[in-house]
Each structure stands twice: as structure tokens, then as C-alpha cells.
Amino acid sequence: MAKYINDGTIELDRGVSVYSCAAAVGRMESDGPLGNCFDYAAEGAELGLTTWEKAESTFQQYAFDIALRKAKLIKEDISFIFAGDLLNQCTGSAYGLRDTDIPFFGLYGACSTMAESLALASLFADMRIGEFFAAVTSSHFCSAERQFRFPINYGGVRPPTAQWTATGAGCCITSAAEKAPFVKRITVGKITDMGIKDANNMGAAMAGAAYDTINRHLINTKTTPQDYDAIYTGDLGQVGTDLLIELFRRDGVQIENIHKDCGLMLYDREKQDVHAGGSGCGCSASVLCGHILPMIAEGKLHRVLFAATGALMSPTIVQQGESIPGISHLVEISDRQEG
């Protein structure tokens, strides 16, 4: 049974496995440095559909279907789905998974939803309330752009701190099973407001939340960054990454050697015009499901922290002059059951 440690950190029972995972991405993501590792790469971002919203839902459906297929499961094997995305009222998930006929929890954690859904799916697996559980998230450049910013064909100017919403979806299937990778511990994020008001600088808005969660995890588990092979953040981009490293440096903790940011890994910033890096639920989801988890399963990585980061804002609230609170949920993943 899962054990509460302290201040938001939970230790899971041995043997909560990420049984299967899959990532489905768009063209730009498959053109990036991780291009070869995704389970499905589309030609573009529209998948031949009439709306961007339909395309996003379909990416989510693909990720879910492929994750099932890889584990030789059928959808009836899944007891609960935890899913979320960036669209208003989480419609990306609701429409993407409406035909699954599986009990469904809709989540909103902005771009941290991959870690949030994986944490909940792992807890359910730990509690053995059912056998298999799915955690699914997605984002889509075009659907996010038209909801949060401007029409796709508008020639507005993006500042260098702006980030590029990733097009793609990821799905993890958890289960109580003896199959690496294993989810060991979870630290639940707190809403952390650093006072940043610039919606074009999400990395800065979220870096404080990432620091808070990772720091609490290290303290609560009595570990240091050197105990891990890597600490992944979701989508801090270049600005947020620099800030996170500086925040830890102030505590006398060095993380730059083992810290990696999914938003900086997904694209080649020299060749692809993504400014400060990638963002969106689909960014951390596709890097987790396409790159990190397979690396752990193959034994190339042993123990990592995955701290997805989200900015809990809406365009309306930002226009009203409020600052942007961030949140970061953390999942510790290992290739060993013990320790």
C-alpha cells in the first residue's frame, strides 16, 4: 500500500509498473532530435481532419490505441482512464476518448498533466483497484494557438521567450506488475506563483513551481540530485531552465549536469523556429513515453525524476492583469523494484 511520507510526497508499494507507453506526434516533433523514438509520427498536424481540435483528439486516441497494442491489451482491460489536455473544458481528452467506454477521470494540470495523470494512475495501480490504468494527455500547436493566442495565419511577432506548443500525445498504462519501469514515489505539486505576468514567458512562470516540487522531493526522500541519473522537467524552455538551475544554485545544490528539459530536448532550436523551446502537455508526454520510459526499460537509465510543469492561467485572467501561477507534479521512476 502507498505510504504518505511528508509534505506531498507519497511512496508507492513495490511493483507499480508503467506497463506500456506510447507517443504520437506531429511532423515538427518527428523532425526534431528525438524524431526516431516516437511510436507514431504524422505527416503534418491535421491528420486529414476538418478541425485542429479533432486532430488533437485523434492524436490522443492514437497514443492510447498504440499503448494498448504494444502491451497486447484490449480496451476492456483498462479499469480507469486519467486524461487531460489544454483545450477549454478538456475537450481534447473527452472527445478523443469518448468511444472507449471506460470509466474516465478528466484532469486539468495545464502542461503538468502527464505527471499528474501518471501519478494518479500509479496510485490506483498501487491500491489494486482494478488491473490496468491509462494516463493520457495531448496538446496541439494549432488548437492551442487559436485558443490562447492568435489565428494560425496571423503574422504577429513572437518574443524570444515565447515557447512552441508541441503537437502530440502520450499514453502510459500502469499496473501492479513486475515489469520495469517502476513508479517509486510521487510528489504532488503546489500552486506556486512567482509573480510573473508575461504570458510570453511561461518558463519563468513555472520554474519556481518546478524548484519547489523537486526540492521537496529531495528533502522528503532524503536524496540528492546525484542519486538520480537525470532530473527531467516538462517544458521550462531555456529561460525556465536557467532560472531553475539558479534557484538550486542559491541552495548550494548543483543540478545542471543531470537536469534536462523536455521542451529543450524535443526540438532543434538552431534549425526549428521554436524560440525558447517546446511546451504543452504533449511535449513532456511525448518525451516521457517516447524517450525516457523506453530508456529505463532498456536499462540505459536507472533512476530518474520526471517533473512536468504547467502554467495555470487563462487568457482572460492574464488580460485582467493577474500573475501566472505554476504547478509541477513529480514522478520518480526506476528500473528496479527495490530501493
Added chain:
Amino acid sequence: MQYLWAFLVGGALCAIGQVLIDLTKLTPARILVSYVVAGVILGAIGVYQPLVDFAGAGASVPLTGFGNLLAKGMRKAVEEDGFLGIFTGGFTACAAGVAAAVIFGLAVALIFRRTDRTRQE
């Protein structure tokens, strides 16, 4: 020669806009609003029209020129129609540009398909 002045003045007006974007974090919409209002004011105090006469399209094509047009139209309307002109002057002056944007916007929306920008990067 006219082209050189058009290039220099038009380019300078755009460069000022770029400075505002880069240094003040003004959003594009706010910059467009500032340009139009600035054009109305400069047109009203009689500074902008000499620039148009001098630089031609270099001064009339940027949105400040649009503002100047509004001021010019307003002056004419108030002279001709008095009080009613205050209400008709603005829209009359900008009618061609705005109607063109509406009509062509509608036409493009009807004829074209949205583009997949992620394919272009």
C-alpha cells in the same frame, strides 16, 4: 527619387514599431492602435500631410497614414456637414480600406483552406 523617400520614411515608421515591440513588450494590437491614434493626432495638427506629400506611399501605407486619412476625412466632413460630419467623417474616410478588408477577408474565408503551419517550420 519618390521611391527612395517612400522606402526610407516607410521603413523608418516600421522600424519605430519594431523598437516598440522589442523594448516595451507592447502587443501587436496595442501598437496598431497607437499608430492609428498617433496618425489622427499628427494629421489633426497638420504635421502628417506634409510628410505624405513628401514621401507618398511611404507615409500613407503605414497605419499612421490611415489615422491621417481619418483626420483629413473628418475635417472635410465637418466643413461640409457641420455637426453631422462629426459622426460621418471617420467611417467615410476609412471606408475603402475597411470595406476592402471585410470583403476580401470574407472571400478568403470562403475560398481558402486553413494552412498547417507546423509543416512550414
Added chain:
Amino acid sequence: MNISKKEYAKLADSYSAPSKLYITIPKAFVSGGIICCIGQFFMDIYTMLGNDTDTASAYTSITLVLISALLTGFGQYERIAKHAGAGTLVPITGFANAVVSPALEFKTEGLVLGTGAKMFVIAGPVIVYGIAAAFVYGLILFVISLFGG
């Protein structure tokens, strides 16, 4: 948290790389200048065809709006704008792009509530404050005309 909000804001600013002004400003200058020259070209043609300056100027605006609308429809305007910055924002072509792009984008929500309602979602403020500023000017002119005219 080991840092105050004020200190964090300062830190965030120092890490937020500013735009490279020595690249963005010349690009805006040149692209804006070129658009104005294209405008001048049409201006000359329409004048040559026997129109007075105001008429030629109006036709020039209509022509530039049409070109911008087509480029927007073909998805090319924002590709140019990515490099040109304010060079494609400030000319009337930028205004046209701001009207046409939501008209096309929100077509999926219907021709009335999508295209129709959202057409001025970006450019609306330009009309509102342009008309308002002109109205104030007109009011002043009218008052002056009552006393002095």
C-alpha cells in the same frame, strides 16, 4: 521559496534574452520600406490612369489589402511576418492580415459566429480608437467653427 518575488522578477528579466535589435530593426526597416515602395508603384499606376491623389491612394489601399488577403489565404503572410516583424505589422497589409486571418481561422465555428463574429477580434481596436480619436478631433473642429469659423 528561497527568493522574493521582486528578486525573482529581476532574475527572470536577466535570463529572458531580448530580441536581437541589430537584426530585427533592419529587417523591419527594409521589409516595411519595400511594402511602401510597392504601394508607391500602385500609386503611380493609378495616378497615371488619370485619378487624383486621394482616389489613387484609396485604390492603392484596396490593392494592398487584396494582396495581403491573398498571401494570408495561401499561408504566406505569417511566414514573411516571422522575419519582417513590425515591417509587415505597421503597413495597411498588417491590418488586412489581422482581419483576414481570424476570418479564415474561425471558419470552423461557422460563417456567422466564426468568420463574421471573429473577423475584427484583433483589428477591432484599431477601428474603435481610430474612429474615437477622429470623433474627438471632429468635435474640436466643430466647436472652433461655432466660435471662430
